[in-house]
Amino acid sequence: MSAAKKPDEAYDQLLTELQQLDFVLVELTLYLDTHPYDMQAVQQFNQLAQRRRQVAQVYESRYGPLLQFGHSYSRYPWDWANTPWPWQV
Amino acid sequence: MNQIRTWHPFVGPFDPCPPITRKAYLVPPNLFIPYQPPNWPQFSPAEALKRGTLWPALYSPYESRMLEGRSEGQ
Numbered sequence: 001m002s003a004a005k006k007p008d009e010a011y012d013q014l015l016t017e018l019q020q021l022d023f024v025l026v027e028l029t030l031y032l033d034t035h036p037y038d039m040q041a042v043q044q045f046n047q048l049a050q051r052r053r054q055v056a057q058v059y060e061s062r063y064g065p066l067l068q069f070g071h072s073y074s075r076y077p078w079d080w081a082n083t084p085w086p087w088q089v
Numbered sequence: 090m091n092q093i094r095t096w097h098p099f100v101g102p103f104d105p106c107p108p109i110t111r112k113a114y115l116v117p118p119n120l121f122i123p124y125q126p127p128n129w130p131q132f133s134p135a136e137a138l139k140r141g142t143l144w145p146a147l148y149s150p151y152e153s154r155m156l157e158g159r160s161e162g163q
Contacts (some may be wrong), residue, residue, distance in 0.1 A: 020134035027143035031125065038127045 014059045015089065021052040092116055092149055117149040 028045045035041060056066055064079045065072035074080065092115050100108040129144045137143045 016135075020138045023138045024134045024143055027137065031143075034125070035127060040128060 011063060012089075014055060014062075017055050018052065018059065021048055021055060024048055025052065092118065115149070118147055119149075122146070 025045065025048055028041060028048070032038065032041055032045060060066055060072055061075075064082060065074055068080060093113050094116055095111050095113045097110060098108075098112055100110065125144075125147075129146055131137070131143050132140060132145060132148075140148050142148050
């Protein structure tokens with residue numbers, strides 16, 4: 001198996017941004033469970049979900065799929081097994 | 090509000106070890122917020138991830154008291 005290209009700085013930035021967006025989405029999810037009528041929070045949640053999708057799309061187009069079994073597109077050749085793996089970064 | 094509370098445990102006269110005279114525990118802010126009001130100020134996403142909460146009012150720092158406890162025990 002060929003060694004993966006060493007991730008650049010943008011890789012870390014994208015992953016960090018994903019992590020931050022995911023965390024805020026978790027917080028808003030828990031909040032909205034008890035505040036279903038908070039329109040502003042729902043709007044914020046949807047905006048962030050959209051932003052997360054964009055960031056994930058950029059990440060996947062550059063560094064490979066984040067999810068498997070059809071939840072992410074794959075590049076050619078199939079690169080699901082290529083390092084770095086999440087626990088290696 | 091200071092989140093650290095302290096109490097002074099009983100010290101037995103025959104305690105073979107140097108007594109710990111002051112013990113501390115932490116009361117997180119969510120204990121005093123029965124229902125979170127809407128539209129609270131928020132941290133930025135980066136700050137939120139770092140602090141472990143999206144809302145400053147729920148932030149509870151963790152500071153290790155291990156060293157403090159050791160110096161008191163000696």
